[in-house]
Amino acid sequence: MLVCSFTGAGSRSGMRVLSRSFPFTMKHSDNRSSRHTSRRWVSVFVLLCCGAFNSAWAQPVDARLRMKEAATQPTLAESLKTLGRKAAAVCANCHGEGGTSVSPLVPNLAAQSPAYLLDQMEQFADGRRKNEFMQGMIKAMKPDERAGVAMYYAGQKLALPAPVASPQVEQGKVLYSRNCFRCHGTDGAGSETFARVAGQQAGYVAQSLKRYRTGTGPRVNELMAANTKLLSDADINALAAYVASMR
Numbered sequence: 001m002l003v004c005s006f007t008g009a010g011s012r013s014g015m016r017v018l019s020r021s022f023p024f025t026m027k028h029s030d031n032r033s034s035r036h037t038s039r040r041w042v043s044v045f046v047l048l049c050c051g052a053f054n055s056a057w058a059q060p061v062d063a064r065l066r067m068k069e070a071a072t073q074p075t076l077a078e079s080l081k082t083l084g085r086k087a088a089a090v091c092a093n094c095h096g097e098g099g100t101s102v103s104p105l106v107p108n109l110a111a112q113s114p115a116y117l118l119d120q121m122e123q124f125a126d127g128r129r130k131n132e133f134m135q136g137m138i139k140a141m142k143p144d145e146r147a148g149v150a151m152y153y154a155g156q157k158l159a160l161p162a163p164v165a166s167p168q169v170e171q172g173k174v175l176y177s178r179n180c181f182r183c184h185g186t187d188g189a190g191s192e193t194f195a196r197v198a199g200q201q202a203g204y205v206a207q208s209l210k211r212y213r214t215g216t217g218p219r220v221n222e223l224m225a226a227n228t229k230l231l232s233d234a235d236i237n238a239l240a241a242y243v244a245s246m247r
């Protein structure tokens with residue numbers, strides 16, 4: 001706790017939170033009590049540094065840290081998942097019971113990489129990825145809830161019908177095996193770092209690829225922009241059909 005730095009944007013916003021949360025300290029600070037007050041300020045700062053509060057700028061680190069801790073603590077993992085399952089009740093309206101979506105433009109969350117899910121939730125919360133509705137809901141969630149929701153959905157199985165073969169799916173397979181497999185895996189299952197794409201909703205995949213390709217708009221990512229810029233709409237639709245058919 002002694003390594004805390006009080007410089008930079010983080011501590012400035014910390015100060016603002018502090019003066020909102022502790023107005024009583026200001027009122028009592030006359031000459032006689034100023035030494036006492038400054039000691040109180042120091043202890044408040046130490047508490048802030050130790051993460052004894054949840055401010056917007058502290059959340060991303062906290063949620064990732066909690067997920068990391070849960071990897072080696074089964075009891076913590078279970079309690080976070082229980083918390084996550086409860087918080088996910090509202091998400092089921094769109095993402096489906098257990099995270100298999102029934103709407104072509106809403107992604108499945110089931111069986112997705114937990115680190116990827118949490119990363120995307122943080123992107124919505126801080127506005128890097130844009131969706132007004134999701135942004136509001138995820139911003140309102142506590143770090144433990146964010147970690148818990150990601151872990152809960154990652155642990156669910158996809159409930160999808162058997163895939164249907166088609167020439168378009170075959171064309172998509174050829175395109176996928178040229179490049180996409182390098183990051184998303186031959187089976188599309190992704191990894192700790194890269195998203196699972198296998199079984200993802202075709203409409204959503206096509207929309208996402210087109211968004212990456214433009215390099216501007218509601219979803220921007222350099223790696224995906226580089227890997228989509230030469231694709232035609234027909235390529236993208238074929239890739240989406242193939243990815244959605246992977247099991």
Ligand code: HEC
Nearest residue numbers: 088090091093094105106107117120121131133134137149
């Ligand atoms: C009103 C419908 C709706 C609700 C409710 C909703 N979502 Fe979403 N969610 C979407 C849509 C649509 C997208 C795709 C957004 C886009 O790419 O433009 C999405 C995308 C996501 C993604 C990104 C998935 C990926 O594969 O990249 C995550 C994570 C997510 N939502 C989490 C949640 C969580 C957690 C909740 C509940 C707190 C929630 N959503 C509630 C509609 C919804």
Ligand code: HEC
Nearest residue numbers: 107179180182183194195197205208220221223224227239
């Ligand atoms: C060099 C690594 C790399 C390659 C190659 C790559 N991707 Fe990605 N992909 C990523 C990363 C990183 C993300 C997450 C980007 C973000 O945060 O929005 C991603 C995201 C995606 C998503 C969004 C997943 C979701 O749930 O919203 C889809 C779909 C996708 N990639 C499909 C493809 C396809 C199809 C190809 C081949 C044309 C491909 N990717 C090639 C790294 C890669």
